[in-house]
Amino acid sequence: MQITMSEVKDLQATLTMVMEPADYTEQVEKEIRQLRQKAEIKGFRKGMVPKGLIQKMYGKGVLADVINKEIGTAMSKYIEEQKLQVLGEPLPNEELTQKIDLDVDTTFTFVFDIALAPELDTKMTAKNKITYYKVQVTDEMVNNQVNGYANRYGEYNAAETVEENDIVRGSIKENKEEGISKDETTIMPRYMKDEEIKKQMLGLKVGDTFVFNPMKAYESDTEVASLLGINKDEAKDLTTDFTFTITEIKRHKPAEINSELFAKVYGDNNIKDEADFREHVRLEIAENMKQDSDYKFGLDVKAALMKKVEKAELPEAFLRRWVKTNNEKMTEEELDKNFPQMLEELKWQLVKDQLMKQLDIKVEKDDVEAYAKKVARMQFMQYGMMHVEDQYLTSFAENMLKDDNQLRGIVERVAEEKIYEAERDIMKVEEKEVSQEDFNKLFA
Secondary structure: OEEEEOOOEOOEEEEEEEEOHHHHHHHHHHHHHHHHHHOOOOOOOOOOOOHHHHHHHHHHHHHHHHHHHHHHHHHHHHHHHOOOOEEEEEEEOOOOOOOOOOOOOOOEEEEEEEEEOOOOOOOOOOOOEEEEEEEOOOHHHHHHHHHHHHHHOOEEEEOOEOOOOOEEEEEEEEOOOOOOEEEEEEEOHHHOOOHHHHHHHOOOEOOOEEEEOHHHHHOOHHHHHHHHOOOHHHHHOOOOOEEEEEEEEEEEEOOOOOHHHHHHHHOOOOOOOHHHHHHHHHHHHHHHHHHHHHHHHHHHHHHHHHHHOOOOOOOHHHHHHHHHHHOOOOOHHHHHHHHHHHHHHHHHHHHHHHHHHHOOOOOOHHHHHHHHHHHHHHHHHHOOOOOOOHHHHHHHHHHHHOOHHHHHHHHHHHHHHHHHHHHHHHOEEEEEEEOHHHHHHOOO
């Protein structure tokens, strides 16, 4: 097949593809033979239908399918051989493509528009300065984390009188005939918005009753609906008082800071005493802060790279057409709104692709699996499972990587982290120690 590319202008060009009979005849004949073997037509035994009849019935459709396949294959091969970095996908040029008559024509000419990626200046040097923010781990942070662990592994015990942070269980009934009632419900005084109602409840004992207006106490349809076991619409119209009868008072007691807590938090680590435990907590916070610092550093490296290419132009007219072709239901208003972000994402992808080649960065299978396990570990930690065995992390990660979308996302994230790490060795990095408060302000 003969393929020629026009001169590139404004990152756009046309591919003209001329298909002669020699490019498609053999494949068409093969498809017709296969159809003849499978065809079941009344009056003929299977496989014995005359070739001419098959040709008459299916020939035009077979030819069209073969032409489409051959065009696609030849175009992909040409783009690969010519090392063209094409943006989006080639689009048919209806103006330059001649009308085709499959009954008459034997030579077919197709013209496609293509857009090419620009060469971007992404090279960083030691002249490029960037700050790596290192968060100070304070005694207050350690104390808060230790107290957090003590609370997480604490227990609830029966209490004699109600205090603000207690969990109070009992029955509730609306103060009118055939009113709403619920035999078992729970009130947590600290979540009451009305301070006067909250004060009336404090100091009560099991068996005591408490009359209040739920809508005044909570000011939230959702909370009142949950308390009374009704829907939000019903809760909206409530004006009457309810009587709550206390059947149980539970108070949380933090775990003692001892070897039992050490084991629950850090598994089988041989932590000697509280000082050793606090040092483990300090190191854990430092590691978490490092992940946050690395994340911020990555954002800043990306911003610096995107700053270098901010004036680089892309073939926007082609890209708008390509987006519309692939999203037929998208309105012009939606395209106008989303297009700037699409261009930024495309430009960032081009930057990454170029840097991967320049810095000889490769994403290996082991990298992807390790990152998936890291994600799995973080997810378990969110649920308080601090030390999950490796076999469970591996299994969770393997299932995660079976999802194509998650796999692509992890591969992209690994590539970005490798780029940031490589740039850290190239650029002039100044470490700056900051408080957590100041660090958080950097994201404002």
